Amino acid sequence: MNARIAATTAALTLATLACGAAMAQSQQPAAKTAVEKCYGVSLAGQNDCKAGEGTTCAGTAKMDYQGNAWKNVPAGTCTSIKTPRGMGSLKPF
Numbered sequence: 001m002n003a004r005i006a007a008t009t010a011a012l013t014l015a016t017l018a019c020g021a022a023m024a025q026s027q028q029p030a031a032k033t034a035v036e037k038c039y040g041v042s043l044a045g046q047n048d049c050k051a052g053e054g055t056t057c058a059g060t061a062k063m064d065y066q067g068n069a070w071k072n073v074p075a076g077t078c079t080s081i082k083t084p085r086g087m088g089s090l091k092p093f
Helices: 002-026
Strands: 035-039 070-074
Touching: none
Parallel strands: none
Antiparallel strands: 035 070
8 A cells, every 4th residue: 555655656746847847948038128218318327327528337327318328128119108307219319
């Protein structure tokens, strides 16, 4: 009787491991969302990279909605972003 229980337990353990391995193999890494540079939408110090003359990289925008500072936004959304200074732009202004 104990041999039968041990065999059943072993079979269930192997089946569980096989299911887990199959599930792990079927999981795909999440696809990256496409983004675009959008000028004039970042707040001071919150731009993603270079903001024109006198700045170097991320976090160096001197003022809110600076026209030469960009922020990565989901692709296709930039020109629909409204700010107090107008709409977002795909080019520096």
